Amino acid sequence: MTPTNFTTFLMFYIPLYVLSHTGLFFLFKKANVKQAWLAFVPIACYWPWIQLSQRPKTWMIWAFIPAADVVIWFSLVIDLMESFGKFKFGEQVLGVLCPFYMYPKMAYDAKVTYLGAARNADFRKKYIPSKKGTVREWSDALFFAIVIAYMVRMFQLEPYKIPTSSMEDSMMVGDFLFVSKMNYGPRFPITPVAFPLVHQDLFGAQAYSEAIQLPYMRLPGFQSVKRNDPIVFNVPWDQYDQTSRPVDKMQNYVKRCVGIPGDTLQIVDGVLWVNGHKAFQAPGLLHNYYISFKPLSTVPSYETLTKEYDVYDFVQLNERTFRMALCEADLNRIKTDFQVDLVRAQTNPKQGSYYSPDGMVEFNGIIKMKEGQKLNYEETKKLGIVYSEPLSADLKYLHVLMDDNYLNPLKYAEIPKIDSIKPKFQKTSAMSQVFPANDAIYPWNKDQYGPFYLPKAGQSISIDQRNYYFYERAIRIYENNPSLELRGSTPYLNGQPISQYTFQMDYYWMMGDNRDNSLDSRFWGYVPENHIVGKPLFVLFSIQYKRAQPDPSMPNMRQEDQFVKVRWNRLFRPIN
Secondary structure, eight states: OOOSSHHHHHHHHHHHHHHHHHHHHHHHHHTTOTTGGGGGSTTTTHHHHHHHHTOOTTHHHHTTSTTHHHHHHHHHHHHHHHHTTOOSHHHHHHHHHOHHHHHHHHHTOTTOOOOOOTTOHHHHHHHSOSSOOHHHHHHHHHHHHHHHHHHHHHHTEEEEEOOSSTTTTTSOTTEEEEEESSSSOOBOOSSOSBOTTOSSEETTEEOBOOSOOOOOOBOOOSSOOOTTOEEEEEOSOOSSOOOOOOGGGSOEEEEEEEEOTTOEEEEETTEEEETTEEOOOOTTOBEEEEEEEOTTSOOOOHHIIIIISOOOOEEEEETTEEEEEEOHHHHHHHHHHSOEEEEEEOOOOSSSEEBOTTSSSOBOEEEEEOTTOOOOHHHHHHTTOOEEEESSTTSOEEEEEOOGGGGSHHHHTTSTTEEEEEEOEESSOSSOOOSSOOTTTOOOBTTBEEEEEOOOTTOEEEOOTTTHHHHHHIIIIITTOTTOEEETTEEEETTEEOSEEEOSSOEEEEEOSBGGGOOOHHHHOOEEGGGEEEEEEEEEEEEEESSOOOOTTOTTOOOOOOEEEEOGGGTTOBOO
16 A cells, blocks of 8 residues: 555645754754754754753654654653743644744744753753642643644554454454554544544544545555455444444444455355465454254353353354354364264355344244154254244244255155245345345355455456446545446446546455454445554453453344453454
């Protein structure tokens, strides 16, 4: 990902930088600071600045450390203002927020003279009151804290809490992360008029104004987005919260970037393929499994699964059947430690989805029993029935999730008690509609998806009736072409027919490591580069709650924020 609108940024930034540091240079000259010319050199300008204020020389080391460098800069600005007799709160605020105005003004004002090193004990005794008023003390502290936190959060590091289980086992519900804005380049705020340190809302009210919206600008970063990087980004379209917001105020999500610009992706039977090769499998990649335990055998309890197996994303469907999100190692361990009767991966059929009226339990058939007949244990096992639900008091009709092979009359005829089995499917998932919402052209689901291609910035791609709906959102919304339309079989842009389109941004594909419990690109599509926020670095702190997110198909059910324990083993763990 390359810096975007960087030239536009430089057009504004360079004049302000020159004004600020020219003023700083002449202030250094007024104070007879040696090597005043260093005022024009980024970071190196701190050295004469430190000398002017008599701060410890070790501060120069801290100036190279993210977050600490902002504290160093802020402190030196206040020192500079005090050294030249600017003690009023308003003057110091202008020195921090408008150095391009204050520094030259002070430098060319003959009345402004260098009074001495602001951190010198004699200077402070002479010019700084021994005790400031309460209002001034609180104003200084609050201003200091807000500016430092805002600068660090906006351009360097931001804390982020994992709210759902979509990235388990890589990131757990209750993990508190540090997200680096610098790796991919800090993105300038698109909505600069906003309450500081608040993302969307404050006390139920909108915490920002759309009166001013800046163009997308990003500074150069340390690296480009790589395939399989974990990424924090603004979700392009939230199916559960469809409030219209500016890009930088959209909901923050964290997923793994499994596809980068220029990749062709496809999902076959729940397995992701990238450019014709089986995709990278993240450590601890989870899939949903239906697991039934043998009658009269021990069934794992909630405490056993969470405390001994570190498994949190599960639902108990009946007295001996669970749906669990498990990695392969945990699945094998459960098979070893318990008497498992049946294991079935939760994978959607080739087209559409199994019937799921409430989004909680899936069915693929309705069994009609012959008069007075009931299935015994062996017959249930032979049919591969995971669970059943009676549709009538006499149990003549049953909703079932069973082995797909026995939906065939030639197969279920092996069980004489059965009168018929009617397959039960639906076109779209009960959880949500996959992207794009056009079943006629894209009969896809979360486990059978694609193939599709991710565009690169500057690349021209043929647009026709077949791929129009896949790229429509990118062209119309993300790249601001509201006139795009399909007339018959021909795409039109600005009233003219087009056969290809040149994309302005890079596009990425995001998926959760908890593959069957993740609301990701399969449901809302590709992520444009201007939505990328940063890269999670490590777990700062981690709390285990009473219950992980119960089920992504039930958005009205919230996790219970009941503290269980601190996960000490996850502290400072890097994010892979």
